[in-house]
Amino acid sequence: MSSQVEHTDVGAYALGLLEADDRRAFEAHLRGCGFCQAELREMGSLAEALSGIDPAEAEPPGEPARPPAPVIDLVRRRQARDRRMRRVAYGAGAAAAAALVAIGVGVGTTLGGDEGAKPQPQPQPQAIVGERHQATDARTGASGTVGLVNKKWGTQVTFELTNVKGPLKCHLEAVSTSGARSVVGGWRVPEPGYGVPGSPKPLAMQGATALSRTEISRFQVVVDSGGGGTLLTIPL
Template identity: 55%
Template sequence: MSPRVEHTDVGAYALGLLEEDDRRAFSAHLSGCPSCTAELAELTGTAEALAGVEPVEGDDRTSGSRGEVVDLLRRKRAADRRARRGTFVIGVAAAAALVATGVAVGGTLSGGGATMPVHSAHGPAEEFYRRGNPIAGSGAPGVSGGVVLETKGWGTHAALELKGVRGPLECELVAVSRTGGRRVVTGWAVPEKGYGVPGSPEPLYVHGGTALSPADIDRFEVNTTSGRTLLVIDV
């Protein structure tokens, strides 16, 4: 085990496969590496969808499927630690395909694209949010949350905490510039049980990026795809 950091470790970090020393080293590396931070934002949805893989009840073929996927991904990381990012992503997709007929994945297809829950306890989004300085927002009745921002050479890295929402909903975090321009930072689905509510107390954590610099951003909005504004965060 070694705290040595390699750029290709971003996929293993997103999947939670790094050992503790490597995870801490790579977490520190993220704060100064725009390319790894952007790549991590792109991989988070896929990684957290796999983290939600569960056996389908009553189907004996799925016994041990989740453990087999994790073992497969660990072997993939060991074999391809120095491989290019594209190779790792193909490996993740292949692992998902292997269990697609025998497991239920926490994602839904709707309209013209795919949406999936991207909450993960103690995942990269939550870790980034908790080590930052949150800017609180004002929300619809019962809704609360905030964002943590990080200036990058390519723009702004943002992490959101959201509480007090029930689904089913499809939502987006939108950065609104001082000139009125709107950029979608990330999107997700809220299941019926919701986040940060009685019976489901854990908040939602998501993160993403925008080309706008923090100085160019007037506010962030959490909007549903049906046009309802859940939270406004002035920056």
């Protein structure tokens, strides 16, 4: 496992496959991650299934019981698959963020030219494209809108978030009807925030998920920093 703790490590942790340093790092992450805590509780059903294994296949006395090799291989393959999907999703989010930064740099260059130069039109912010869904969280006050365009490879996502104070580190997840989660993109919220006094513009980003439009049941803005938790849920 890399030094970066990931949600997908919960399976390896539950089956005792993490090395000592990785286990301690994941336990520290687990204390502040409600998603991993819920998934770890669900792993109890796997433990019950493993309890019916023939005693002849058990470990020698005095040694900790380990799941069968096929189960270990299955967990490891799942970890590798989920991490590849996360890298693709984060790459799409990073590319979109880089495009937004490039737009900002272009505006600054145009406005900072010679005084005699003719003002240039400013580029418009990223528009919400496709099927729109909006929600406001009564607890946090955060408000967001997603735009969805179904593609052969999955779903293109445009997103706006407002009334959120920084500093925070967050990511947007697409949640399927079966409960599977796919990271659309991640970002930082600097002080004072987005769509708040002193910083009225919303956060605008573009990302993607491998889930098709019909597979998605909702989007969630998840806080990575501090105590974690869900900042906003947008049902579809």
